[in-house]
Amino acid sequence: MTILNWTVFLTGLRIMKKQSGKVANPAKNNLIEPEIIDKAVPEIPEIKGSVKAADEKAAIFRAYDIRGIAGKTLTADVVYDIGRALGTSAKEHGCKTVAIGRDGRISSPALADALAKGLVSTGQNVVDIGMAPTPVLYFVAQHTEGRSGIMITGSHNPAEYNGLKMVINGETLAGERIQQLRQCIDKQAFATGETGSIEQNGRFINEYIGTISEDIRIARPMLVVLDCGNGVAGELGPVLLKTLGGEVVELFCDIDGTFPNHHPDPSKPENLVELTAAVKHYQADLGIAFDGDGDRLGVIDSNGKIIWPDRQMMLFAKDVLANRPGAEIIYDMKCSRHLAEQIKKYGGRPLMWKTGHSFMKAKLKETGARLAGEMSGHIFFNDRWFGFDDALYSAARLIEILSRDTRSSAEVFADFPDSINTPELNVALAEGENFTFMERLFAAADFKEGKITTLDGLRVDFPQGWGLVRASNTAPELAIRFEADSKDALSDIQAQFRSLMKKIKADIRLPF
Structure with missing residues (x-):
């Protein structure tokens, strides 16, 4: 562990308020008393x-x-x-x-x-x-x-x-x-x-916990570090994982609406620093992070590497398709192009769709797809679960899959292709300006070597990678992501997007 991470980890331990850093034993009857x-x-x-x-x-x-x-x-x-x-x-x-x-x-x-x-x-x-x-x-x-x-x-x-x-x-x-x-x-x-x-x-x-417990079967005990970010899943999350038979190290599981430790958004690397440090310190099998309301999932493997949701989806798709061959799998425009390849490899039918939990659920209902997922961490299981985005169930399902494999979680995820990519990057603008910016971007877009898709924002696919800019529907900002086969290809794609975006708004501050 680096000195920086070790310092952050110790600082995190000092400010945790409730069972933080303590390994909890499985408790089959440790259910929340109803009122x-x-x-x-x-x-x-x-x-x-x-x-x-x-x-x-x-x-x-x-x-x-x-x-x-x-x-x-x-x-x-x-x-x-x-x-x-x-x-x-x-x-x-x-x-x-x-x-x-x-x-x-x-x-x-x-x-x-x-x-x-x-x-x-x-x-x-x-x-x-x-x-x-x-x-x-x-x-x-x-x-x-x-x-x-x-x-x-x-x-x-x-x-x-x-x-x-x-x-x-x-x-x-x-x-x-x-x-x-x-x-x-x-x-x-x-x-x-x-x-x-x-x-x-x-x-x-208790009915919710019981229903998940009936569906999920853990093949071997696993040590999981759980970071709830002081969000509302902080009480239920540890109880669920212990009920399933796991050992849990709790980070920031006391519910505090001021979010004093870090922002409850597992899609941002800076919010996973303490979790990464704890996984390494405890030599845990897995790290799990939830967002503020428990419908978005973040994952750290046993080596302390962030597993972004599009790579999580590769494993989930493999699992779902093993029992549902030929099923349709939905993913949003921010996901890796390797995800579609993996869905096809395991016998599924990939479908790219709009970002947004409501749009995803509507498409899931329309198509009867058995799985959907977004780069933001919303995962929708529709094979053994109910088709809504549920980070707690998704975490339990992930632990079930990993527990059936004798390898470490890092080794399991290493089976799936990776690439050089960015997390979601954001550019804050004035209220409503993100939408007017996109209108001008659509009109000015001219990528001679790329295939343009405007299903949700502007995605341009090149032979060696792709870039995406879209207007966020949850905040006045642009959401941006890039993926490429090499650093040079990534830099080239970013340069093309940078040039176009600067033409539209010369003073825009870009994080790439």
Whole structure:
């Protein structure tokens, strides 16, 4: 271990608050105690006037979720009206019950309360599962009458952000469906009638753990370092892995909505420094990282190397296709071109699609694909699981696969092709400027030696690699990635993109 990593590791150990750096023994019965409170009809307070979706508030209605700064663009009043719009939509689809949950952010309890009050004002009965990872909310929605669920979460965004991820009648809301909510709020066209009820019910946590435990079989004990980044998976994640029979070293598993140790985004290398150091220090079989709401997965192999999601997908595709030959496997435009080759190698049919958990789930439902994955770490198993993005299940599935192999995780992943590539690079711009920049980029693009794909952003494939620029739908920024067969090829591709992007915006600050 380098001096830098060792220092970072020791610093991390000093600031951990709960069982950090301690190897926990497997505990088959170490389940979270549920809290069940009887149904009650809530008193609906008078809200300070109805909220119009003004220009600055309209920006929170994004491509595949609702997201804004808590207390500014996303207030309790705004979420109350969003709840009324969602309750109206649910009622139009014949739903009478909606499950809700929240992450561990400081603003989440108040926003969840406003959401519940908005829903019940339209006649919906609310099942409030309390603080839980987003995949648990999806799981509850799958098993609740009406198949509807809404999660209050800022996901991997900074602590001041929050948002909503929404499923109505089994459909994850995206695009036009989200804009329809805004239009409903603008028109104040809310359903009315008898007030619904709120039931606070925590029993689903144990049902979720039990369902995964029935599906996953660990062939041999494995030592796993788990970094939850102080996100909402910090309580459930260690319990799940111990229940499956693993040994767990916990890093930052105390839930803290200020994220004091590092940002809860495993797609950024700087957020995996402590995890990498701990894997090496404990000589662990594997390192696992979750994002702020537990639907994105990060992986470190036994040698301390980051295994990016497109390479995770190579292993997952091999496993799925062993039992589902010929299945379609979906991946987003940020993934390695080697992923499609590996899917074909193991008898599958690769399909490139748009980035975004909502878009992925819709395509999964449309095609019947058995697996989907994004470079951001959203993994969707649809062979033995329910087709939603679930980092906890994906981690368990990864441990199951690796436990069946006598080799180390580093040796297992070494079987799959690698390349010279960048992680996702981001360029911050003004709100909305990322989309206008892309419009100009599309118009100016002229890559004579490359094949241009504009399914989601601008991807250009060359004989020796590719580059991608797209507008992020979760933040006002550009998302950029490159891959090539050699350093020279990578530099050449980056130079072509740099030249074009500088022509459009001369003062743009590029991280490559």
